[in-house]
Amino acid sequence: MWNCEADVVVVGYGGAGATAALTAAAAGARVLVLEKNPEGGGNTRYSGGTMRTYTDVEKAVDHIEALCDGTTERDVVRAFVNESRRNSEWVASLGGELVSMAAALGTHFPRSLPGAAFPSVRGADGLGPRVRVKGPGTAGGIDLWGVLSRNVAGTNIEVRCSSPVNRILMDKDLGVTGVVAASGGSNIKIRARRAVILTCGGYEYDRNMQRNYVGHSYYGMCNPGNTGDGVRLAADIGADLWHMNAVAATWGYKFPEFEFAIRQFMPSAGYIYVDQTGKRFMDETGTDAHIMWAPSSFVDTATLQRTRMPSYVIFDEDTRLRGAVAATFFGKVSDVYQWSADNSSEIKKGWITAADTIADLAPQIKMRANHLQATISNYNLLCVGGYDPQFGRAPDNCVPIARPPYYAMEMQPSLFNTQGGPKRNASAQVLDVRGNPIKRLYSAGELGSLWHRNYPGAGNVSEALAFGRIAGRNAAGENPVIS
Numbered sequence: 433m434w435n436c437e438a439d440v441v442v443v444g445y446g447g448a449g450a451t452a453a454l455t456a457a458a459a460g461a462r463v464l465v466l467e468k469n470p471e472g473g474g475n476t477r478y479s480g481g482t483m484r485t486y487t488d489v490e491k492a493v494d495h496i497e498a499l500c501d502g503t504t505e506r507d508v509v510r511a512f513v514n515e516s517r518r519n520s521e522w523v524a525s526l527g528g529e530l531v532s533m534a535a536a537l538g539t540h541f542p543r544s545l546p547g548a549a550f551p552s553v554r555g556a557d558g559l560g561p562r563v564r565v566k567g568p569g570t571a572g573g574i575d576l577w578g579v580l581s582r583n584v585a586g587t588n589i590e591v592r593c594s595s596p597v598n599r600i601l602m603d604k605d606l607g608v609t610g611v612v613a614a615s616g617g618s619n620i621k622i623r624a625r626r627a628v629i630l631t632c633g634g635y636e637y638d639r640n641m642q643r644n645y646v647g648h649s650y651y652g653m654c655n656p657g658n659t660g661d662g663v664r665l666a667a668d669i670g671a672d673l674w675h676m677n678a679v680a681a682t683w684g685y686k687f688p689e690f691e692f693a694i695r696q697f698m699p700s701a702g703y704i705y706v707d708q709t710g711k712r713f714m715d716e717t718g719t720d721a722h723i724m725w726a727p728s729s730f731v732d733t734a735t736l737q738r739t740r741m742p743s744y745v746i747f748d749e750d751t752r753l754r755g756a757v758a759a760t761f762f763g764k765v766s767d768v769y770q771w772s773a774d775n776s777s778e779i780k781k782g783w784i785t786a787a788d789t790i791a792d793l794a795p796q797i798k799m800r801a802n803h804l805q806a807t808i809s810n811y812n813l814l815c816v817g818g819y820d821p822q823f824g825r826a827p828d829n830c831v832p833i834a835r836p837p838y839y840a841m842e843m844q845p846s847l848f849n850t851q852g853g854p855k856r857n858a859s860a861q862v863l864d865v866r867g868n869p870i871k872r873l874y875s876a877g878e879l880g881s882l883w884h885r886n887y888p889g890a891g892n893v894s895e896a897l898a899f900g901r902i903a904g905r906n907a908a909g910e911n912p913v914i915s
């Protein structure tokens with residue numbers, strides 16, 4: 433007995449879900465979107481909204497295939513690149529506009545590089561500039577979620593919030609026939625006459641899954657609703673999983689006041705990272721923001737301690753005065769908190785530790801003063817020589833830490849998003865463990881993303897839109913069945 437029905441049922445109302453719903457509805461399907469949270473937006477609403485453009489399909493396919501270490505089939509990558517090239521036209525059809533990213537981000541650290549994040553990998557010259565949906569000026573001028581949600585509101589798509597899906601229903605001959613969702617304290621059965629599309633995000637807020645799949649846990653900088661439900665829903669009916677060990681992660685600050693971590697964003701190169709023993713461990717300014725999970729995953733093989741979790745950023749008065757050391761100016765975080773331009777509010781709150789000397793700063797972060805002092809003296813010396821033999825930090829980015837007071841902040845590895853989930857093919861169909869499509873089940877977005885560990889940034893939003901449209905079209909094109 434079904435409680436209600438639609439042609440296409442979309443699970444999760446973020447960027448991929450909104451895109452799939454709009455596309456299926458435009459193809460004539462009756463669409464019902466089920467969202468777990470009281471409101472939609474998901475990780476997409478926290479996002480920088482940056483998308484990659486591709487100028488040469490075959491080169492771009494070569495490039496992404498290489499970044500994915502052969503884990504993603506070439507036809508899947510090609511489908512993604514070809515469909516992504518329509519993002520601009522599609523966003524325009526919704527009344528939005530894709531504009532080239534200001535080079536401004538390139539002057540902050542850790543960088544999201546304006547060009548290719550991996551310029552030496554084959555096919556990098558097939559990538560174009562990064563773009564994003566132009567906004568009204570607030571929220572960093574990013575209006576991706578605004579454009580999507582306003583368009584959904586203007587259609588007959590039904591969106592039911594506070595309705596987490598907890599099961600996918602299968603018939604052995606017909607395939608997927610519907611879902612079970614919690615609604616007002618009870619479970620309801622919803623029939624999908626044509627198909628179900630899973631767009632329910634990753635496992636940014638399931639620390640056990642992270643430890644199990646990636647090897648350690650992270651804080652989320654994103655939507656607390658993303659707890660890996662899609663992985664469990666798909667595994668429950670025999671889907672193959674891929675890219676479970678892949679995440680896009682950078683350094684963030686975690687304060688008890690907020691459930692999410694706040695992204696680090698340094699206004700000048702006058703800073704270093706040190707581990708709990710006071711040692712530097714990477715080129716702080718030359719590593720793309722999205723792959724900073726890699727240095728943080730270090731384990732001391734003698735003690736099994738993770739001495740880089742947390743790590744600390746150390747900077748001086750000059751850097752403090754150059755601008756906020758965090759990014760709270762876009763997405764949903766900007767509705768909740770605005771970081772002060774000179775960091776003075778955060779010093780007052782005790783989020784930033786301050787001291788007149790390094791010797792006084794070190795014990796406040798439980799570090800031996802002579803260790804931290806030696807690291808900073810060495811770093812300041814290499815700034816004079818313009819040569820960082822150990823980590824290869826670029827000479828222009830070697831800016832001394834010399835003017836008191838000195839500052840320290842604890843940093844934690846923090847997630848933009850996870851990539852793992854049910855494996856999909858070029859038609860956005862979810863595959864079973866034998867490589868066959870599970871009938872009438874599609875997916876899009878970061879749940880079961882095509883990206884693997886060498887994630888270059890600006891790929892997940894493009895994927896949410898590209899595979900959202902592929903899934904929406906194909907789901908609407910399924911023959912209706914009565915189960």
Ligand SMILES: Cc1cc2nc3c(=O)[nH]c(=O)nc-3n(C[C@H](O)[C@H](O)[C@H](O)COP(=O)(O)OP(=O)(O)OC[C@H]3O[C@@H](n4cnc5c(N)ncnc54)[C@H](O)[C@@H]3O)c2cc1C
Pocket residue numbers: 443444445446447448449466467468469472473474475476477478479480481482483595596597598631632633634653654655657658659661662695847848849876877878879889890891892893894896
């Ligand atoms: C600070 C930050 C900046 C970022 N910047 C960029 C960027 O510039 N470019 C880029 O490409 N990527 C960026 N990302 C990553 C990108 O935003 C996401 O990967 C992408 O938006 C995911 O879209 P999605 O639709 O797949 O998932 P989401 O937008 O997360 O939507 C999933 C939805 O499913 C819901 N859901 C979960 N479980 C259930 C359930 N059981 N039933 C029903 N609903 C459920 C969730 O509540 C959520 O609303 C950034 C991320 C962060 C945090």
